[in-house]
Amino acid sequence: MAAGGGPVTGTVPRLSPTTVDVAHRPDTVRILHLGPGAFHRAHQAVFTEDAGGDWGICGVTQRSPAVVDQLRPQDCLFTVLERSHTATSCRVVGTIRDVLFARSEPERLRTRFTDPEVRIVSLTVTEKGYHPDSGVITQLVDGLAARRATSGAPVTVLSCDNLTGNGNVVRSRVLDACARLPHGDALAAWVADHVRFPSTMVDRIVPATTDADRAEVRAALGVADEAVVVGEPFRQWVIEDDFAAGRPAWEAVGAQLTTDVAPYEAVKLRMLNGTHSLLAYRGALAGYDTIAEAVADPALADEAVKLMEHDVLPTLTVPDDVDITAYRKQVLERFANPALRHRTTQVAMDGSQKLPLRLLGTIRDRLAAGAMPVRAVRAVAAWMVYVAVGADRHGRPLPLDDPLAERLRAAAGAADAPRVIVDGLLSVGEVFGEDLPDHAALRAALVESVAELLARVADVR
Known part of the structure; x- marks a missing residue:
């Protein structure tokens, strides 16, 4: 009082x-x-x-x-x-x-x-x-x-x-x-x-x-x-x-x-944080100000669910005391809380530091298993378009708050050329390492997804 x-x-x-x-x-x-x-x-x-x-x-x-x-x-x-x-x-x-x-x-x-x-x-x-x-x-x-x-x-x-x-x-x-x-x-x-x-x-x-x-x-x-x-x-x-x-x-x-935090950490980083990043970049490009607005979009909610179920879950060793089905449901319920007003651009900060932990580990593990993690690839593609275009579908600017911001913008090159964007950003070794740029199928999937997202942004603008 x-x-x-x-x-x-x-x-x-x-x-x-x-x-x-x-x-x-x-x-x-x-x-x-x-x-x-x-x-x-x-x-x-x-x-x-x-x-x-x-x-x-x-x-x-x-x-x-x-x-x-x-x-x-x-x-x-x-x-x-x-x-x-x-x-x-x-x-x-x-x-x-x-x-x-x-x-x-x-x-x-x-x-x-x-x-x-x-x-x-x-x-x-x-x-x-x-x-x-x-x-x-x-x-x-x-x-x-x-x-x-x-x-x-x-x-x-x-x-x-x-x-x-x-x-x-x-x-x-x-x-x-x-x-x-x-x-x-x-x-x-x-x-x-x-x-x-x-x-x-x-x-x-x-x-x-x-x-x-x-x-x-x-x-x-x-x-x-x-x-x-x-x-x-x-x-x-x-x-x-x-x-x-x-x-x-x-x-x-x-x-x-x-005695071992690792399995809990992997569940959280890949399932919760990875999904958070997907919603942040896809949502920001779509013009949504908050994560709650993004997850209320049925198409983005479906992407989030499929990312967790099809891309992330096969890469995890789930601890015995974690009900992973309940955890997945809880993640989306938490993101849907409108009272938090958690901005997509806040979650999008420092992408060059977050992507390796939240999404690229999932991508590496699925590629090693012979599978293409479609939704994780789309999330990375959304980050690439966010960096290259710097605006949402309504033309509103999107801030690139990242310690590598200048280098990323320069690497992205032409904002309307999918292959240029993908090739340039894949060359940033601090983010993608030496292995992912050499994966031809991944590169092709990223080019396709970047092209699709660029078309969506251009169509509305």
């Missing part, structure tokens, strides 16, 4: 411990989180609060002070606006106790890294954040080196991004970075003995927050919250149980601890 006092935004007080009641506020920072964006706040921060105990979080933002500017005036409180098909609820979360901007506060960051009370360093930095030369990897290695030089206390590095074997990926990136340092062998040896890198699988749909969302929280709680995040009711977290220095009791509040 809102109360009086506290900083004021216009005529409405700002969210703070004096203007709302907070159920749980840990005293001690034990988790250092790199990338405290919307997904972390709607997922791991909520799981951690529900688990209870003294597990406060310090969020570290790398690229911009925006999250610091949102959270710090609110004593790091924020609201999760949960939207189902029929209801909306507001929840104020108090697990984050500190936030800092790494670029302008390096000493504070070093102090957090070296603090033996910090038991976990977690990450949500998106797929592109794991590039070997990324600032995140450098930041992580510098922090581990400082920890070794001071307390030497063991720590767990916990990746929560959509990467196959994300724990193994971050371990490999860290050790590779150590090898490039003048005295990196000693640091690598310490990391091997004192640092754990469990893999995880995370799932919750978290669309971008809008002014309307902030206004809804203001009306519901009577306070202004500049750090609102929006999420669906569903949430899932599968975690490899390999921690160096303890962890919250996440399993008590719905997280699943396991």
